[in-house]
Amino acid sequence: MGLLPLTRDRCRYWKDEGVLLGSFPFGETDRIVTLFTRQRGKIRVIAKGARKVGNRFGISLDFFSYSSFFLYSGKGLPMLIQASLQESYRSLVNSPRRWGAGHYLLYLVDRCFEMGEPCPRIAEEIKSGWRICLEREDKDIEAMLIKFLLDLIFYMGFTPSFSNCIACQKAVPSDSAFWDNRRGGVLCAECGPGEMLLPPYVLPILRQLQLLPLTTAATTLSLSASQRSFLGQFLTKYLEHHIGERIISWDHFLAKIKAIEVS
Amino acid sequence: MAQSYPDPLVRLISALSHLPGIGPKTAQRIAFYLVKTPREEVGELVAALEGIKQKIRFCQVCGFYSEGPLCTICSDQGRDRSVICVVEQPQDVLAVEKSSFRGLYHVLHGVISPLLGAGPEEVALDQLVFRVREGNIKEVILATNPSVDGEATALFIARKLKVFPVRITMIARGLPLGGDLEFADEATLLQAFEGRRELHLD
Ligand SMILES: [Zn+2]
Ligand SMILES: [Zn+2]
Numbered sequence: 001m002g003l004l005p006l007t008r009d010r011c012r013y014w015k016d017e018g019v020l021l022g023s024f025p026f027g028e029t030d031r032i033v034t035l036f037t038r039q040r041g042k043i044r045v046i047a048k049g050a051r052k053v054g055n056r057f058g059i060s061l062d063f064f065s066y067s068s069f070f071l072y073s074g075k076g077l078p079m080l081i082q083a084s085l086q087e088s089y090r091s092l093v094n095s096p097r098r099w100g101a102g103h104y105l106l107y108l109v110d111r112c113f114e115m116g117e118p119c120p121r122i123a124e125e126i127k128s129g130w131r132i133c134l135e136r137e138d139k140d141i142e143a144m145l146i147k148f149l150l151d152l153i154f155y156m157g158f159t160p161s162f163s164n165c166i167a168c169q170k171a172v173p174s175d176s177a178f179w180d181n182r183r184g185g186v187l188c189a190e191c192g193p194g195e196m197l198l199p200p201y202v203l204p205i206l207r208q209l210q211l212l213p214l215t216t217a218a219t220t221l222s223l224s225a226s227q228r229s230f231l232g233q234f235l236t237k238y239l240e241h242h243i244g245e246r247i248i249s250w251d252h253f254l255a256k257i258k259a260i261e262v263s
Numbered sequence: 264m265a266q267s268y269p270d271p272l273v274r275l276i277s278a279l280s281h282l283p284g285i286g287p288k289t290a291q292r293i294a295f296y297l298v299k300t301p302r303e304e305v306g307e308l309v310a311a312l313e314g315i316k317q318k319i320r321f322c323q324v325c326g327f328y329s330e331g332p333l334c335t336i337c338s339d340q341g342r343d344r345s346v347i348c349v350v351e352q353p354q355d356v357l358a359v360e361k362s363s364f365r366g367l368y369h370v371l372h373g374v375i376s377p378l379l380g381a382g383p384e385e386v387a388l389d390q391l392v393f394r395v396r397e398g399n400i401k402e403v404i405l406a407t408n409p410s411v412d413g414e415a416t417a418l419f420i421a422r423k424l425k426v427f428p429v430r431i432t433m434i435a436r437g438l439p440l441g442g443d444l445e446f447a448d449e450a451t452l453l454q455a456f457e458g459r460r461e462l463h464l465d
Contacts, residue, residue, distance in 0.1 A: 027284045029446065053442035053451055063411040093415040260375065260419050
């Protein structure tokens with residue numbers, strides 16, 4: 001992790017790789033783009049000429065592309081000098097739901113990270129997530145989104161306790177577990193009352209999800225629609241509490257997408 | 264920023280910095296320039312600004328800029344009224360006019376984007392469906408930007424329209440991917456329109 005040694009010297013050029021989180025037009029022909037890169041996390045850079053048709057960045061500077069970047073930091077915003085496509089997941093556009101899920105990963109990353117907090121694992125997981133969005137069925141995609149939320153929570157350092165009571169340290173059985181967002185974890189039957197009682201399936205699933213990699217989490221666990229919906233909202237709420245920002249849940253996002261699917 | 268400047272100047276700088284593509288530094292530069300500009304010239308600018316707010320609106324049919332209820336394109340009887348070209352922004356109309364296209368337009372005023380919170384209801388889509396249902400439309404050409412969201416929006420519109428007996432085409436993505444349609448040159452646009460292909464959705 002951290003910056004390339006290059007940047008400590010006078011040389012202000014650096015190579016990086018990652019994805020586009022968003023962009024807006026700047027001046028006549030430029031764009032200001034927000035990238036999420038392996039080395040620097042979320043950064044805002046200027047892409048000169050990116051509004052011109054046939055510009056040198058092309059597809060490598062669009063959503064659902066994982067690209068290598070060559071950048072320069074001088075005065076003001078860093079400048080994107082070159083971008084080349086490594087992997088494209090562009091065919092996500094062919095299905096509103098896959099396209100929406102692909103965007104949702106970007107939305108979560110953009111929402112959760114402050115500028116300049118590198119997290120190479122998450123950059124990697126965006127790619128894996130997109131691949132799942134392209135290749136798997138809806139239920140697997142939703143399970144992947146839950147695992148992605150859990151990983152975001154982990155990498156941001158907010159991992160809650162899913163096993164021992166955060167008040168008295170006793171092991172908590174899954175059928176009488178209470179939840180405290182603020183203190184970040186489960187509470188036992190004695191310490192818990194007053195807080196939310198968790199449905200009995202929640203803790204075993206979350207513990208298992210913690211251990212599985214993103215790529216297999218989706219297929220290993222078979223979750224019902226209501227379980228996916230509960231877990232998605234539960235983790236979104238938790239994350240929301242810890243980053244102090246509102247986060248739209250996948251269910252909510254999906255409602256918009258569904259309006260597109262109906263024809 | 265600019266705490267020590269007189270209030271009217273601060274107000275101007277702040278108003279200018281809300282304009283797209285103008286940061287606080289550029290806003291300051293423009294403001295200082297305007298302070299030195301002769302009164303008549305500034306008057307001209309003020310009149311132009313008031314003019315757009317009083318006289319310019321969006322065409323009720325296609326969403327392009329207009330002075331009356333209908334824009335000059337929609338009210339031009341010499342144009343081919345059986346073809347509609349769908350674009351993202353009003354400025355794209357001017358770009359497409361550089362090609363040989365002489366039909367009508369439909370301006371979406373955006374793309375469908377769950378990230379920006381723009382759903383199908385936010386882009387002017389019902390109006391397009393209405394036009395296709397009511398009018399004698401033979402072809403709808405989708406000319407959104409060659410970006411992921413532009414393409415997703417085009418495909419979504421195609422899905423919405425496939426129930427109607429109308430030919431749906433998408434301009435050729437020989438248009439190099441990336442960039443805004445607004446900045447495409449004549450030759451590129453001509454090629455893009457001539458090479459448009461029919462969309463077959465399952
Ligand atoms: Zn306890
Ligand atoms: Zn019109």
